[in-house]
Amino acid sequence: METKELWHGIPRKEIPWFPTIDADACIGCTLCFLTCGRNVYEMQGNKSVAVKPYSCMVGCSTCSMVCPTQAISFPDRELINKLEREHKIFGIVRKESAEKKAKLDAAKARAVAEDEVAKITSRTRFEIAGEFGEKRFLVQMEELVKDYPFDFINVNLSVPTVKGAFENTPSFMTFEVTSTEQADIQEFLPLVRDLIRRNGLILSSENKL
Numbered sequence: 518m519e520t521k522e523l524w525h526g527i528p529r530k531e532i533p534w535f536p537t538i539d540a541d542a543c544i545g546c547t548l549c550f551l552t553c554g555r556n557v558y559e560m561q562g563n564k565s566v567a568v569k570p571y572s573c574m575v576g577c578s579t580c581s582m583v584c585p586t587q588a589i590s591f592p593d594r595e596l597i598n599k600l601e602r603e604h605k606i607f608g609i610v611r612k613e614s615a616e617k618k619a620k621l622d623a624a625k626a627r628a629v630a631e632d633e634v635a636k637i638t639s640r641t642r643f644e645i646a647g648e649f650g651e652k653r654f655l656v657q658m659e660e661l662v663k664d665y666p667f668d669f670i671n672v673n674l675s676v677p678t679v680k681g682a683f684e685n686t687p688s689f690m691t692f693e694v695t696s697t698e699q700a701d702i703q704e705f706l707p708l709v710r711d712l713i714r715r716n717g718l719i720l721s722s723e724n725k726l
C-alpha cells in the first residue's frame with residue numbers, strides 16, 4: 518500500500534502535502550532519493566520523480582532542505598495548521614501520544630527486566646580434572662546440595678578405565694550447577710570451588726551458561 522491511510526484521523530489522500538520537483542532545476546544529484554526514508558522518490562534517468570507522493574510525511578520537508586538547486590517545493594505550512602484547526606485533531610493526537618508512551622514505557626520495563634535476568638547466573642558449567650578414585654566426590658557433591666535449592670546436572674565422569682580410576686589415574690569430569698528454584702546460583706559457586714580445591718582437583722574451566 519502506498520500510504521498510511523490516515524493522518525491523525527484525516528484521510529491522507531485529502532492532504533495535498535508532497536514534494537513538487539522542478540524538472541528543469543533538478544540536476545539528478547540523487548540526494549532527495551537517498552534522503553527520503555519513505556521511498557517517495559524514484560530516479561528516472563537523470564531526474565528525480567515523486568512516484569509515491571502520498572507516502573510523504575505530512576509536515577516533513579527535509580528533501581527540499583538538502584536539494585542543492587532548490588528544485589523541490591512544498592505547499593505553505595499554513596495548509597497543515599488549517600487542517601489541524603478544522604479537523605480538531607488534537608484529541609486524536611493526545612490519544613495516539615498516550616498509546617505511544619505506553620508502548621515506550623512497556624519496552625523500557627521489558628529492557629529493565631531483561632537486564633535483571635541477564636545479571637542472574639542460573640547455570641554454570643565446570644570442567645575439572647584429577648584423581649577421583651577414593652575421594653567419593655559424587656557423594657560429597659550430593660551432600661553439598663542437600664541444604665540448598667541448587668543441583669548438579671549433566672554430570673559426566675570420564676575415566677580411562679575403571680581399574681585405572683581406582684588406581685588414581687587422572688580422570689576428567691564435567692557438570693553444571695543450576696538452581697531448582699530459578700534462583701541466582703552465584704552465592705553457591707564458591708562452595709563448589711571449595712569442594713574442588715579440598716579434593717585436590719584441578720578446575721580447568723568455569724563458564725556461565
Ligand code: SF4
Nearest residue numbers: 543544546547549584
Ligand atoms: S536533490 Fe534536487 S537536484 Fe538532487 S535529485 Fe533531488 S530534486 Fe534533483
Ligand code: SF4
Nearest residue numbers: 553573574577578580
Ligand atoms: S518531505 Fe520528507 S517524507 Fe516527504 S518526500 Fe521529502 S524526505 Fe520524504
